[in-house]
Amino acid sequence: MTKFYTPLLAAALLVTSPIGVQAEDWTPPGPITMYVGFAAGGGADTQARLIAQGIEETYGWTIIPQQLPGNSGLTLAAELAKAPADGTAFGMVVSETLTYSAQAAGDPALQLDKFTSLATTAEFQMGLVAMAGGTFDSWDKVTEAAAAGTPIRFATASDRQADMAWHLGQKAGIEFNIVEVRGGAGVMDGLRGGDVDIGWVAGAQSKSVQQGEMTNIARGIAAPLADSPDAPAITELGSDFYLDGYFMFIAPGGLDPAAREALGAAIRAVAEDAASEANALLIKGFGGPSVRIGADLDSYMAEADADAAELIKAVGE
C-alpha cells in the first residue's frame, strides 16, 4: 500500500508547496562543471571530488571536476565569473578567497558581492604543523631556535596565511622565511622532505597527526583542535587574529534561487550522509562536516569580509 501512496503523497506535496517545488524540481540544464581551486590529490581536492561523486550518485546529475588552482582561489573565481549563473558551474574554494584574497587583489569584479555562496563543507582545523620529534615540534623550540639565529622556513598556502605568518612572527619577534607553496598537501610534502620547517595546514594534517608523524604546535582557530586539544591558540602566542575559515562551494553571482537552494541542499545531503565517502573523509580529515547555507552563510561571509579588511589594515601598518 505504501508503494502506492508514497508517489501520490509526493505529488500532492509538489502541488501544494510552490517554493518547495522550485528547488525540488530544479535539475541542472546540462552537465555541471565543478572547478576545484586546489592542487590535485590534496585533501581539499579529494573532498570536492567525493562530494561531486556523492551528488552524481544521489541525484543523477553529471558533474565534471576541473582543476583550477592558483592565486588563492582567485583564478577559479575569475573563471567562474564568466560562467553561466544557471547552476551548471560552481567551484570549491575557501571562505578567504572571496574575503581576504579578493580584497588584497582589489579586482572589483572578483569581490564577495559578485558571487553566490552555495554551502560550506567543513571548518578549518587550522594548525601550525611541524614534524613530530623534529627540531621544531613545539612553539618553545621554534622561539629558542629563532633566538639562536637559526632561520626558520614557514610554509604557507595562501596570501592570507603568509600575512598571518608574518603577523605572528612580528608579534613574537621572529623573522620567518615565509615560503608560499601549493596547498596543504604542498606544506606537508615540504615538511616531510625537510624543505620547510613549520607551516599552516587547514585540516589535511589530521591523519598524520593522529599517527604521530606530524604535530600541531599551535592552533589557528578559537576552538581546540580535535586531534591536538592541548595545542595553544595563536592568539596566546601573540597574534591579534585567528586564521579560521571554511572550505566552501561558490557559484557565479545572481544564481537562480531555486538552483542555489537545490545545490546547497544537495551538498548538505551528501556531506552529512553518514553512508557517503565524502562524509567519512570530512570526519576523518576535517573535524567533521560543517555545512552552512543560505542566509546563515551570507551573514558569516559578511562578517569574515569585515575581519579580513581589519587584518589587511593591521598588516599594512
Place this chain on the structure above:
Amino acid sequence: MSEMLHYVWLGVLSVFQGPALLELGGIGLPLALVMLVAGLVTGIAVGATPGLAGPMAMAISLPLLISAFGFTPDALLPVFGFLIGIMKGATLGGAVPAILFNLPGTPDAMMTTLDGFPMAQAGQPRRALRIAQLSSVAGDTFSDIVLFICAPFLAVMVEAYLDLPEKTALLILSISFIAAVMGSSVGKGLLSVSLGLVVAFIAAGTDLSPRLTLGIDALQTGVPLIAAVLGVLIVGEIFATLERLWHDNHALDVKAASDGSAEDGLQPGDIRRIAPYVGRGAVIGAAIGALPGVGSTLAATLSYTMAARRARRNPAAQPFGTGAPEGIAATEAANSAVSGANLIPVLSLGIPGNAAAVFLILAADSIGGFNPGPAVFSMPEGAINPQLVTVFGIFTLMSVGNLLNWVVGGGVMRAMGVLAKIPATRLLPVVLLVSLTAIYVQETSMFAIWATLAFGVLGWAMRKLAVPVLPFVIAFILAGPIERSAREAFSASGADPWFLFSSPTSVILLLLAVVALIFLGREK
C-alpha cells in the same frame, strides 16, 4: 622492507581487484587488465603501421580515455593500463614493417631493417619476427626490472639529500641536458627549450593578474596543455608527413613482402646465438633510457654498431646486414629496453624523458590524485600512501604487459603485417580528424582547436628548420615545477638571490648543466 612489500601487494591487488568490466561466473574481469590488453593490441597495430607511432596513439587516446573514465582515482589504473599497453605494444610492432617491408614502423626500428629485411627476403620472415619479439620483450622486461628497483631508491635519495635549491638546479640540469642531446645542435635544442618555457609561462606565476596574455581573453588561463603538446608533437608531424606525400605520393608505399620458406620459424640454436647480444642491448638500452631526452633511436644505433663491430672481429660470424639474427636482436633489445628505464626520472622526479613519458605525465596531471615526483614514494608512518599503491599498480600492469608480449605478442605481430598496406594518404587525414576531435572532447572549446592547429604549424616549422620538438614539450611541462621550486627556494633561503649557489650539490648540478651544453652538443 616489509612495509614496502605490503605496498607491492596492495599495488597488485589494486589491479586485480580494482573495478571490474563485467563479472564472469562471479569473478570480475578487472578493467585495468582489459584496458592493458586493448592497449597492447592497439600499440602493436600502431607500431606496425608506418606513419603512426606509439606516442601518437597515446596522444589521441588520452582525451578519449579521460572522458570515458572520468577524473576519479579509479580512472588512474585503467588509463595507465591502456597507455602502457600502447607503449609496450608499439615497441614490438615497430619491427613488423621493418622486417616485412624494409620500412621502419617507428623511427627506432630503422636498424631492424638492416638485418630483418634481408632475412625475410631470404624466405624466413617468421624467424625474423620471432627473433625480434624475443629480443624486444627480453629487453623490455630487463628494463622494467631496473625501473622497479631504481625508481623508489632514486626518489628516496632525492627527497633525503636534495633541498629546494638543489631541486631547482636538478630541473635546470634536466632541461639543459635535453637541449644538449636532442636534435642537431645545442643552439637549436636551447631554442626549442626556451620556446617551450615562454609558452608555458603565459598566465602562470603567482601574481594576482595573469601575465603575458597580451590582453587576449582566451589566454587568461594559459595555453591548454594538451593543445600545445599534441599540436607540436602530433599535428606538426602529420603536417610534415603530408607535405612529404604532397611532393612524392608514393614515399610511404610498401614493397611486396616475400613468402616464408619451409625453413621458416625459430631455428635451433637461435636463442643461444642471440642471448649475449640481447643482454648487451638491454643494458645499453636501460642505461640510455634512464637519462632524460636520449631516445631509443640512439640506444638502438649504439647497440647495433657495437654488435656489428664484435661480429666483424669474429670471422665465423654471419656478417651484419645480410640477415644476421644477432643484428635484429641487438637492435630490438636495445630500443625496447629504453621504455622501462625511461620511467625512472618520470616516477621518481616528475621529469619526462621521451614522448611516451610526456603522455603518462599528462594523464596523471589531467586525472589528478597522482603527482609523479619524490613524494610518490613516501611511506608515512601508519598511513597508506595511495600514490605509492598506484605506482605498484602500474608496475604490476607493466609486468603483466611483458608476460602478454611473451605469450601472445608474436601472434599479434604476424597478424598486423597487413596494416602496413594502408596508404598514408588515407590514414593521416583520419588521424588528424581524430586528434582534433579528441582535443575538443577534453577541452570543449574552439580556442583549444585553433591553438592546436597553431602549434601544429609551429611543430611543422620546427621540423623544417631541424629544431627538435621534444625539448619544447618537455620544457613546457617542466616550466611550472622549475618556477615553483625556484620561488620556494628563493623565499626559503630568506630571499637570497644566490640561492642556487648556496650548496655544493647545487653548484655541481649547475656545472653539470654547463658541461652537458658544452661537451654533449654536437654537429651531426
